[in-house]
Amino acid sequence: MRKFINIFFILLFIFIFIDRAEAASIESISATEIKVWGEYVIRGSGFGSSAKQGQVCWADTCLAESAIKSWSENEIVFVMNTTGMAERGELLVGFYNNCAENNGGECLGDWDYISGPQITVLPFVSKIIIDNEEYEMQEGFAYVLKPNVEMQIKGEYFGSKSGKVKFGDKETEVISWANQRIVLKVPKVKSFTSTFSIENQFGVASNYKIMLNSDYFNDQYFYYQTYLSWLYLPEALKENKAYGDNIIVAVIDSGVNWNHQDILKNIYKNEKEIPNNSLDDDKNGYIDDYYGYNFVTDSGIMPNPNNGHGTMVAGIISAITNNDIGIVGIAPNAEIMPLTVCDDVYCDQNAIAEAIKYATDNGARIINLSLSGLGSFYDYTELFNEAVNYAYEKNVIIVSAAGNGEQLSSESGIYYGRNLNNAPNSPVCNDSNGRQVIGVASIEYGGQKSEYSDYGANCIDVSAFGTKIFSLSHPSYSSIGSEYDIDSGTSFAAPQVSGAAALLLSKRPELTSWEVNEYIRNSGTSIDSQNQLEYQNQLGKLLNIQKLMQYLPTKNDLSKIKFTDAWYDKDYLYIKGDFFAKKMDVTILSNNGQFSSNDFSYTLNNAFSSPTLLKISNKKLHLVDEKGYTLTIKLERYDGGVLQISDFFVKNIKKAKLKISNIFTDVSEFNKNKDAILYLKEKGVINGYPDGSFKPLNAVNRAELLKILIEGAGIKVEKTKYANCFPDVKDEWYAKYVCYAKEQNWIEGYPDGYFRPEQKVNKVEALKMLLNIQKVKLPLAIYVNPFFDVDLKEWYAPYVYRAKELDILEETGNEYIPGGIMTRAGISENLYRLIRGSNS
Structure with a gap:
């Protein structure tokens, strides 16, 4: 058993x-x-x-x-x-x-x-070594490689037998091959961005993104500028063809070596000033400020800089590109306005505040302050609040370095970043009325915070690269004994952001300072996963210039969407919200009747943007209250769906006539002339362009000006009655306005008999036409000169004086600039103030 x-x-x-x-x-x-x-x-x-x-x-x-x-x-x-x-x-x-x-x-x-x-197993690259510099390979990042030099690749699973290394489609020369190390020669290729791939003996390959000093950039030292590839600058330049044109960046620093051949042509020049004649030719309060101003010596004479710091900053922003020498500037056509506020060791706080106002008043759109922390001052001071707010309100972007922490000891030479939430410093934390200053921290090439960089969400908005940055310098101060230098600090991360802002503004000059700041903060790449817990959400995102130039922001809170169509009885309805967002389709079903209650929750599965802002699925006639309505969408549910409003009939209904609330794509709620433009649009006095824009900063021409002023005065001119009053004015759309104005003796032609309708109009010419058409009486005598640059003997002085007296001018300082070009927004503001003032 x-x-x-x-x-x-x-x-x-x-x-x-x-x-x-x-x-x-x-x-x-x-x-x-x-x-x-x-x-x-x-x-x-x-x-x-x-x-x-x-x-x-x-x-x-x-x-x-x-x-x-x-x-x-x-x-x-x-x-x-x-x-x-x-x-x-x-x-x-x-x-x-x-x-x-x-x-x-x-x-x-x-x-x-x-x-x-x-x-x-695919070949795995952990490091590359070029010129004895080691770089950790990171997914999604690019690396700048110098051609015709030896490069080592370290990693695993390359195989014991030789395979292939390709740059793009081009196989390169391999010097030696082992399972964990490959030595090769970097080739010269045509494409400025490419991949290098390692193919093992079994025919499988791993691909890594690289950048080569190629035909796209011929600058001598481009291969030292590894940070440009991590910022995706080449892709941004190639895609957008924006290079910082017509953008002035003020570098408030230790001075700039403005004779450096790699930036000379980009140095700002005040053409209204005659250099070195000891006179304030442009009457702006500063003598000989032709190349900027030295606030340390209170002089327009710009000697050699006090050290190489400011020159390095300027080179990062705007070094000349593709000139066979030097380096690549992020915004290679931007102008640099050198403003000196630092001596050899110290930066004067009062000088900085004054320089901020000077830059704002003299045309800068961006101010770079690589000043916080070591070598200037640690403590927070409210001294800068007024200057920062002044610049911000005038649409100037302020970029500030975070600061380089505190020294562990006088002997160590080691610095550790401080938490600015607990110990704020200036000027990076001078956001008296919100996020007015873009604070920039420094990170390493792997995305980790630089040991020395200050941090803190209250003051830091974005990060860039600050370690071993190669840029321009002055031979007297260069650590490598040339016109170039290598240095580290948040000072050299900040100008990367300033350069990116200049690129963005050269592509979209209509953006406000608030919009530019928000674009930079939100368009970058998250680096939280690369950092310790205490630094997460304290460094902002990593600047990504390619994404910045493509950016369309979103907003996850309540917003009003107002119908903004300026025309009646159209097939399409255009609406504009108070923010930009991504695309979605919204369906509204309505029965015949009035939209009655607007306080309801609407179900969304996305956010929305141009070109498809709102789809009306019911294509029948919609009857609504003639006064229009505002639809408030509360982002409370995200599960998708359709909403139908119940019937509510009223006696007095007509075809839909949609009131205007925000009329042009380039006139945001933050535009200082918004009320004037909206008012005149509602009155039918001004119109936009076919693309929905107003182009507020465009110069107004003689024909446009007459149309605006005559219709603004409530005068109706018959087209059939007025035409052919000048050789160049026949029966065009503007003929009736030109000929009517000539009949009223408001205008004259040029000595050759022509009117020149496309000719731009300066401020005093426009002001004269405005006051004459509105029949405003001029003063018999002028007792007080409202502006230092208005000569009381000039013909236009009575017009400027009367306009100032009536408070119809935008200018609030003591400068008017009589010969300045009148913009579409400017004449709209003047006319609006005059009309509203006469009706009050």
Whole structure:
């Protein structure tokens, strides 16, 4: 009997083992080409319930137990996080064939395996070495490579036999090849961005993005500017063809070596000033400020800078590109306005505040302040609040370095960044009325905070690269003894942001300072995962210039969407919200009747933007209150859906006439002339362009001006009555206005008899026409000169004086600039103030 029982159990064991062996199988694996750090899933059956009872292997190598994330009967998940695996082999899942005995829960005995498909490990690059500089390879980042130099590639799984290294489609010369190290020569290629791929002996390859000093950039030292590739500058320049044209960037610093051949042509020149004549030719309160101003010596004479700091900053922003020398500037056509506020060791706070106002009043759109922290001042001061607010209100973007922390000890030379939330400093934290200053922290090429960089969400908005930055300098101060230098600090991260802002404004000059600031803050790349917990959400995003130039922001809070169509009875309805957002379709179904209650929740599954802002699915006639309405969309639900408003009939209904609330795509709620433009549009006095824009900063011409002023005065002119009054004025749209104005003796032609309707109008010419058409009486005498640049002997002085008296001018200072060009926004504001003033 006992023998029978023993035989029974032996047969039972054999049956169970055979049944398991037949049941266990590999059905699939998520990929057969495996990347280091990649996560993969094996699916099948009979795997068991514990990784302690199984293995994942190929060839004669097996993954460590720590690489197994989960193990169940039907699925195994593993991460390729170990080195030393075979480069290729058949996938094997192994099981112990005897778990009867154990040692602390571990199975003892031999392994049995089931096989799967062939596995190949992709070559993995961990570092590249160029000119003895090591760079960690990071997914999604690019690297600048100097051509015709030796480059080492370190990593794993290159294979014991030589494979191929290609730059784009071009195979390059390999000097030596080993499983963990390849030495090669970097080729010269045509494309400025490309990939280099490592193909092992089995024909599989890994691709890495690189940038080469190619035909796109011929600058001598471009290959030192690795940070440009991480900021995606070449892609931004190629896609947008914007280079910072017509944008002035004030560098408030230690002075700029403005004779440097790599920036000379980009140095700002005050053409209203005659240099070195000891006179204030432009009457702006500063003598000889032709190339900027030295606030340390209170002089327009710009000697050599006090150190190389300001020159490095200026070079990062606007060094001349593709001139066979030097470096690449981020905004290579932007103008640099040098304003000196620092001596050899100290930056004067009062000088900085004065320089901010000077830059604002003299045409700068961007101010770079690489001043916070070491070498200037640590403590927060309200001294800058007024100056910062003054610049911000006048649409100037202010960029400030975060600061370089505190020195561990006087002997160590080591600096550690401070938390600005607890210890704010100036000027980076001078946001008296909100986010008026763009604070810039420094990070390393792997995305980690630079050890020295200050941080803190209250003051920091964005990060850029501040370590080992190569830029312009002055031979007297260069650490490498030339007109170039290498240095580190948040001072050199800030100008990267200033340069990016200049590119954006050269593409979209209508943007307000608030909009530019928000674009920069929100368009970057998150770096939280690369940083310790205490630095997460304290560094802003990493500046990404390509994304910045493409950026269309979103907003996840309440917003009013107002119907803004300026024309009646159109097939399409245009609406404009108080923010930009991404695209979605919204469907509104209505029965015949009035939209009555606007306080309802609307279901959204996205945000919305041009060109499809709102779709009306019911194409029947919609009857609404003639006074219009405002539809408030509350972002409370995100599950998608359709809303139908119940019937509500009223007696007095007409065809829909939609009131205007915000009429042009380039006139935002922050535009200082918004009320004037809206009012005149409602009155039918002004119109926009076919693309929906108003172009407020465009100069107004003689024909446009007369149309605006005559209609603004409420005068209706018959087209059939007025035409052919000048050789160049026949029966064009503006003929009736020109000829009527001539009949009223408001205008005259040029000495050659022509009117020149396209001729731009300056401010005093426009002011004269405005006051004459509105029949405003001029003063008999002028007792007080309202502006220092208005000569009381000039013909236009009475017009300027009367306009100032009536408060119809925008100018609030003591300068009017009589010869300045009148803009579309400017004449709209003047006319609006005059009309509203006469009606009050």
